[in-house]
Structures are given as C-alpha cells and as structure tokens.
Amino acid sequence: MYTCFTLDSLNHDLQPWIDRLRAGDPRALARAISTVENRAPGWSELLKALFPHTGKARIIGMTGPPGAGKSTLVDQLAKHYRKENRTVGIIAVDPTSPYTGGAILGDRIRMQDHFSDPGIYIRSMATRGSLGGLARTTADVATVLDASGRDLVMIETVGVGQDEIDIVRLADITVVILVPGMGDDVQTIKAGIMEIADIFVINKSDREGAERVEREIRAMQSLATRSDHWTPPIVKTVASEGTGVKELAAAIAQYEAFLQKENLVLEHNIHNWQERLLEMLRDAMLDKARGHLTDGQVTRYAAEVAEHRRDPYTLVEEIVGKLESGKP
C-alpha cells in the first residue's frame, strides 16, 4: 500500500502561509513559487493544499521564435489587462543559462517597469537540465499563481522547440507570435506550430514582409481544419508602440467565448491534464529510479558503457528490473 509521507510540522505552518498567499502577499507568493520551482522540502504538500483554490485563472501561453518581441508584447498585454482591473502573473521561460544570471537580470529590468503595481507579478524561469521537466515546473508555478488569485497567468517562452510546445500546450489559450523576415526556416516553424496556435500575432508588422507572413499563415490554414472548427485569427501588432494590443486582447476574449459557447472548456482541460499527468508520472518515476542510484553508480555505469565493456540497452533493462523486484 501507498504510505503518505506527510510532514506534520510543515502542515501546521502551511495554512497561514496559504492564507497570506491568497490575500495577495507578494512575499508569500514569491516563497511559494521558489519552493515549487526548486522542489524545496514541502513543495508537494504545498501544491496539494493549493490545488483546491485553482481553476479560476485564465492561462495564456505566448510563444514564438527568438527576436519576435514576445516580452514587449506580454508586457503591453499585461498593462492592458491592468486597465481593466484584472491581476496578472507572468512566467517568462528563458533559455538563458542559470550560470549567466540572465533570467534574474531580465526579471529586475522588467519588474522596474511595473514596480509600483502589485497587480503584475513577473517570474522568470531558466531552463533546467535535460531531466528537470521544465514544462512540469512551469505548470506548477502557474498553479501557484492561479491559487494566489491572479485573473490571468501568461506563460511566455522563447523558442519553437518541443519544449516550448509542451509548455504552451498546458495553457488554455495559445498565442503564436511571428515576425516578418524570419528567413528560410519560416515554413518549418509555422508548420510545427500550426496545431498549437489558437491566435496568431504578426508583431513588428510595420516591417516589410508582414503581408507575406500573413499570406503564408492563410495558405497553411487552408490545408487543414482544426477538429473544433476554430480558425485562428491573425492579429497584427507593433508591440513597442502598443499598436494592436487591444485587438489581441479582443481576439483572446473571442476565443474564450467560443470555448464557452461550444462547451469546450472542460474537454480542453481534460486533454491538458492527460498530458500533464503523464508528464508528472514520468518525473515521479525518474525520481524513484534516481533515488535508488548513487551518483557514483551512474558514473561507473557510464564509464563501462563509454569503454564498451557493457551495452547500455541491457544495462537499463537490468536497472529497471532490479527496481521492480525491489532489490536495488
């Protein structure tokens, strides 16, 4: 049988912390996000306790290639929502290495802009090692922001890889940001993200080539229809000047209304949770496997394989077999 490893002392501390967090205390929020992000002791109990308070925030994923001006657009959209008195949490997933400190620096620069407004909370997350499950951690941080009572949570990712797709897939609404003059691979990028985009933005649309990008999106859309029959609109923006931000907010509201009208909200959520549960299961299984292996063992195994004294495929089967038999 499964045994629950509840830390009693932790649970006693938990309620006042959660109360402060839900009352909007930024320090309680920051501490909760750090706990979840770093998998610090008690992170799992914290998420369990926060989960019943979630489900109210709208999660918006914003992704696109480097140089598309995502941060600027996200900041502008946040300001727009603040004018409507809605509170915003921003998670900026940044491929900058933690060693260079880029994420923290970026946070500070961006926070300055909104410093006087506690209604906007920005948190940058650096990419983890290959096994860290960034998509999962991002989703967990979004859960914390949701529980803290934010009306909107925006997840901003740089890049167009699978990682970014995994991250934005967990959002309720996915905005894909393109930009004129992306070069040879523009076809490739667009093909890869056609399926995840609920709304397209052509940012820097005052530049030459904006019409071409629009035509290409339309051409791609004519090739395939979505199973829900939604045709992602294309919004043109110049984020640095605030142009088109209102129209983007309107497109987001329109898609939300569509989901409501077609009763797709729950279906959408179930689909997201299918993905997310498997992701969580994968991480939990790996944690378990890692718990049975010391770093020394991993290094020794790696040396045996590197020296061709052992084949890695049989080795992994043996490790899994041992874990399963409970005799590590």
Next chain:
Amino acid sequence: MYTCFTLDSLNHDLQPWIDRLRAGDPRALARAISTVENRAPGWSELLKALFPHTGKARIIGMTGPPGAGKSTLVDQLAKHYRKENRTVGIIAVDPTSPYTGGAILGDRIRMQDHFSDPGIYIRSMATRGSLGGLARTTADVATVLDASGRDLVMIETVGVGQDEIDIVRLADITVVILVPGMGDDVQTIKAGIMEIADIFVINKSDREGAERVEREIRAMQSLATRSDHWTPPIVKTVASEGTGVKELAAAIAQYEAFLQKENLVLEHNIHNWQERLLEMLRDAMLDKARGHLTDGQVTRYAAEVAEHRRDPYTLVEEIVGKLESGKP
C-alpha cells in the same frame, strides 16, 4: 531477478540483417533506422546487437536558430568530407509536425542532391509527442549509423530550446551556427548556448552585422573560461557559396586533435553516457508506468482532476505507490 525477454526467432533473423547493414546496404540501414525510430518490435535487441560495432564514428552536432542556414552548411560540409573519401550520415531533427509531411518532403529534396552518392545518407526526424524522448531516439539512430560504418554522423537541429541542447549534447563536437541580424534575443540565445559550443559559425557572414556577432561572442567568451580551457574558434561562412566550409572542417579537426592530446575523449564519452543513461532510464520507467495504465484510466483520472474532484499531486503519488507495490 531480471528476466531477459529475448525473441529467439528475432535473434536468428538479426545476424544477416546486421551483416548487410555493416556491409553498407542502404535498405538494411533504412530498415534498422525505422525500427529504432518507431520502436518497432525488436528495436531493443537490434540496438544491443549493434552496440559492439559502435564507437568509430565521430558525432558532430550542429545547431542554431531558425533561418541560420543549417541544412545548407551541413550539406556543404558533407560534400567536403566526401572529397576526403569519408562516409557521412546526417540526422536532421526537424520541428515540423509529422502531419504536414514536411520532414519527408525535406528528405526527398535534399537526397536528390546526393542521390548518386551512397556515401551520404540523410534521415529527417520529426519531433515526437511530449513524452517521446526525441533526444534519446536521435541518439539511437546515431548509434545505428555509427554501427553501419559511417565515418561521420552529423546531427542537425533547428531551434535553440532545451530539446536541441539535449540532442547536441550527445555529440562529440558541437557546432553552433549564428547569423547576423537575429534581433533582440541574440543575447539570450548566445548565453544559452555558450556552454555547449565547441565551435561557432557565423553563417551568411557577407551580411551586415557579422562583425557585431563576432564581437558579441568574443565578449561573452571573455566572461567565462571552460573547464577544459578550450576557446571555441569562430568560423565565418557563406554556406550557399561554399565559403568557409574548408575552414570549418579544419576547426573541427583541430578540436578533435585537442581532445586527443588532452586525453579528453573518454572523459567526454563518460559524461555523455551519464546523461544518456538517465534519459534512457527515464523513458524505460515511463514505459513501465504507461504499461500499467490504460488510456481509459488516464482519461478518467484527467477528468477527475479537471473537474477538481481530485488533486493531481496525490494521484500521481498513489499511482507510483501502486506500481511499486506491484499491485496496479
């Protein structure tokens, strides 16, 4: 104890297949790659049988942002190596969705160019679902190409995300391709890949801004030294005209010589296998977990969580606990 599920009939068939593959038969090679890529029956036995024949190929990872001209550069480099009578395998990891057929189409177009030369073998791989372990599959396909006797295996990835970093990290040599005029996020990209680049290429270096990119790389390099004290050289190319390709090959050879001289080859391999073994272990554990869960169960669990009738964190702990106790 672990029990080996060897398919005897498969093993009988395996040897002639492997013999043909090692003799350079392109159909045997293509079938082996498909078996591994699709995890078709026998993939694991095949890799076990091929592993002793690996370790001879040099694995070169080539990555960079969309529009950097990677395919063109990889093709040019392949032609260069063919002039030296070295055989080449290319794995193009393509974020194009499998639904659009972009990967297959790209393969055909590129293969036409090399059609008359069996010394170049190109295989495109599309990204998988979130749990497919693209880095692992790519590494396995590289293993097949290595066993087939290719002198060089080039892994080409589009993008700058964690996924791409995981993929190129498994290479012996990593080439990062930049291009002038990448826009606002150029700092971000470069920070993220500084640690993985053994060689930098500035492609399309006849464009304005090439010197600026070079200065920026130099500035970044001055901030941090690598633990092995190698300073990644910067090679300028115009791949579409073949300019700088010879110099890139020379830089690659120089780095290889450095690794040999400093006795870093084995150390490098051990480090790579540490990452790769954990990646393999993660996938194997997930397969095991998935084997105990039907699609129906996953959907039901997802619905319970989406409707907030259950918290996902406790749920996953329970599933893992049940798997561990052997009573699913």
